[in-house]
Amino acid sequence: MSKTMSKTQRKEVVENEVYHKKLIKRRKPNRSIAGDVFLYVFLLAMATLMIFPMVYAINSALKPLDELFMFPPKIFARNPTLDNFSDLFVTMGKSWVTFSRYLFNTVFITVAGTAGHLIVASMGAFVLAKYDFPGNQTFFKLITISMMFTGYVTTIPNYLIINALGWVDTYWSIIIPAFASPMGLFLMKQFMEGLPMSLIEAAKIDGANEWRVFMNVVMPNVKPAWMTLIIFSVQGLWNNRAATFIYSEERKTLVFALQQIQGGGIARTGQGAAVLIVVIIVPIITFILSESQVLETMASSGLKD
Amino acid sequence: MREFFSKYVAYRKYNASVAWKKAKRSKMCYAFLAPYGILFCAFYVLPVITSIFFSFTYYNILEPPRFLGLQNYMSLVLEDDVFLIGIKNTLMIAVITGPLGYIMSFLFAWLINELPRWIRTIAVVVFYAPSIAGNLYVIFSVFFRGDAYGYANAFLMDLGIIDAPILWFINPVYMLPICMVVILWMSLGTGFLSFVAGLQGVDRAQFEAGYMDGVKNRWQELWYITLPNMKPMLLFGAVMSITQAFGVCDVTMALCGYPSTDYAARTIVTHLYDYGFSRFEMGYASAIAVVLFLMMILCNKAIQSMLRRVGT
Numbered sequence: 001m002s003k004t005m006s007k008t009q010r011k012e013v014v015e016n017e018v019y020h021k022k023l024i025k026r027r028k029p030n031r032s033i034a035g036d037v038f039l040y041v042f043l044l045a046m047a048t049l050m051i052f053p054m055v056y057a058i059n060s061a062l063k064p065l066d067e068l069f070m071f072p073p074k075i076f077a078r079n080p081t082l083d084n085f086s087d088l089f090v091t092m093g094k095s096w097v098t099f100s101r102y103l104f105n106t107v108f109i110t111v112a113g114t115a116g117h118l119i120v121a122s123m124g125a126f127v128l129a130k131y132d133f134p135g136n137q138t139f140f141k142l143i144t145i146s147m148m149f150t151g152y153v154t155t156i157p158n159y160l161i162i163n164a165l166g167w168v169d170t171y172w173s174i175i176i177p178a179f180a181s182p183m184g185l186f187l188m189k190q191f192m193e194g195l196p197m198s199l200i201e202a203a204k205i206d207g208a209n210e211w212r213v214f215m216n217v218v219m220p221n222v223k224p225a226w227m228t229l230i231i232f233s234v235q236g237l238w239n240n241r242a243a244t245f246i247y248s249e250e251r252k253t254l255v256f257a258l259q260q261i262q263g264g265g266i267a268r269t270g271q272g273a274a275v276l277i278v279v280i281i282v283p284i285i286t287f288i289l290s291e292s293q294v295l296e297t298m299a300s301s302g303l304k305d
Numbered sequence: 306m307r308e309f310f311s312k313y314v315a316y317r318k319y320n321a322s323v324a325w326k327k328a329k330r331s332k333m334c335y336a337f338l339a340p341y342g343i344l345f346c347a348f349y350v351l352p353v354i355t356s357i358f359f360s361f362t363y364y365n366i367l368e369p370p371r372f373l374g375l376q377n378y379m380s381l382v383l384e385d386d387v388f389l390i391g392i393k394n395t396l397m398i399a400v401i402t403g404p405l406g407y408i409m410s411f412l413f414a415w416l417i418n419e420l421p422r423w424i425r426t427i428a429v430v431v432f433y434a435p436s437i438a439g440n441l442y443v444i445f446s447v448f449f450r451g452d453a454y455g456y457a458n459a460f461l462m463d464l465g466i467i468d469a470p471i472l473w474f475i476n477p478v479y480m481l482p483i484c485m486v487v488i489l490w491m492s493l494g495t496g497f498l499s500f501v502a503g504l505q506g507v508d509r510a511q512f513e514a515g516y517m518d519g520v521k522n523r524w525q526e527l528w529y530i531t532l533p534n535m536k537p538m539l540l541f542g543a544v545m546s547i548t549q550a551f552g553v554c555d556v557t558m559a560l561c562g563y564p565s566t567d568y569a570a571r572t573i574v575t576h577l578y579d580y581g582f583s584r585f586e587m588g589y590a591s592a593i594a595v596v597l598f599l600m601m602i603l604c605n606k607a608i609q610s611m612l613r614r615v616g617t
Binding site: 031035039040042043046047050051053054056057060120121123124126127128131133134135136139142143144145146147148149150151152153154155156157158160161176177179180182183185210214232235238239244255259262276279280283284287288291292294295296297298299301302303304 | 602
């Protein structure tokens with residue numbers, strides 16, 4: 001605004017801006033319509049490509065047998081049925097170990113592993129984020145380094161360690177290592193750094209001990225991070241085939257059993273597609289339900305140095 | 306010189322005593338950290354150390370390890386030509402899918418950032434879903450089936466580009482490129498979420514200031530305002546995509562078979578599985594693991610020091 005404008009004039013301008021509410025939201029500056037259209041068409045095309053295999057898988061799971069082998073093949077099912085799913089349950093019911101047993105194994109591993117991971121990792125993250133003690137920085141650096149290599153590197157020594165502990169062929173071989181996943185602790189710690197220290201100090205002045213501060217003050221305030229930890233942990237454990245550590249059939253996980261069916265060849269094409277859907281449905285639904293909380297946590301996920 | 310050393314020792318002693326006193330006062334912290342710390346050491350730190358130890362030995366689980374010195378590493382580099390194929394393939398996959406997946410993650414996160422809220426939510430789910438979809442990638446073996454009934458073959462034959470079906474997963478020429486496509490499809494993972502969240506957190510006032518200072522188009526906005534603000538997320542995303550790019554094995558094993566024709570789809574991790582769990586040569590497999598470990602850490606460090614210069 002120029003200096004020559006009088007005070008009243010300036011006021012008028014401001015008032016006009018306030019009271020004349022625009023019907024169409026003002027476009028951001030620096031955006032050309034052509035550019036916007038081009039980018040969004042590109043985005044839409046990419047989104048279609050990304051979702052296509054998934055749509056195809058869902059449709060093959062819904063196709064009756066004659067449509068599955070139709071030539072030329074169609075992407076969308078014309079007479080969708082749930083036959084493949086019911087066939088799947090029939091096949092599973094006939095197996096030596098019942099379906100409910102596999103389901104129980106997976107659910108037990110997932111729930112126990114996630115719960116333990118949540119408690120253990122939040123306790124560690126709490127002191128790492130909020131207190132300064134010797135070894136704090138070093139330990140956190142170790143955790144960031146451990147995120148830099150894949151689990152495959154440690155498969156063999158992990159097996160030897162589990163073997164030495166006598167946990168081979170028990171649920172613990174999957175559950176206990178899941179407690180120590182570095183990703184969860186990292187995200188929790190970064191999120192907890194955003195909590196004001198005054199909150200903790202206030203609770204301490206009111207006479208709460210460290211455990212009470214942790215349980216009643218810190219934990220209720222980091223619920224988005226809980227959700228994120230749960231999501232990542234569930235994704236990892238639900239898809240865990242547990243083939244390395246568990247060999248007796250009655251302790252195998254659902255995913256392992258389902259993938260056996262998938263390997264059943266042409267006759268089980270429909271059931272195989274149904275298996276794919278059953279396996280992916282849990283991680284995807286948990287993600288959709290907690291998407292906003294996950295994003296809130298990820299906002300503090302950056303690596304600072 | 307002696308004086309210097311004695312001073313240095315005294316200084317270190319003093320520091321250590323201060324740290325010890327501090328540590329004594331913060332027993333509570335160690336108590337809180339202990340459960341995680343013990344598990345972390347047992348399942349992440351200790352395995353790396355044992356891996357390094359076994360890599361210098363011959364060990365097959367049944368007999369006690371026999372010390373070999375550097376021989377495992379020597380035979381890895383000098384005699385094992387399959388390992389060299391594995392290194393070449395892993396590097397090819399990492400060099401192509403790593404940066405591409407990383408750029409894709411950022412690009413899509415940036416593009417959907419300006420969409421209205423509900424469309425953004427749907428877009429995040431659509432782009433993120435493949436990376437959590439378990440082994441949904443086996444569906445690609447239907448698209449690229451080797452006979453004329455496969456979608457890709459039928460499509461190309463209809464167009465008259467090829468006249469005989471291509472054996473996509475058996476012909477070494479096509480194996481890696483298709484695996485790369487599949488890996489790229491799955492590459493919008495945790496890093497992507499981090500980018501989406503980070504972009505939401507960029508301060509609006511900085512854009513306003515940018516317009517005043519003459520930022521002309523969206524690309525300048527990206528380079529001068531968005532990217533410098535996103536640096537921590539960029540570092541995090543880089544760690545995620547490098548780790549993923551070097552650890553490829555599920556996709557190649559599921560699509561191209563194990564072992565694949567001419568070992569054309571062998572990666573370092575596949576080689577590690579071969580020696581660790583098919584031949585039980587744990588010492589040799591540990592040497593492979595150590596090589597992979599060093600490659601990942603060095604690559605991460607290099608990329609991090611590069612990313613620190615973004616936008617400055």
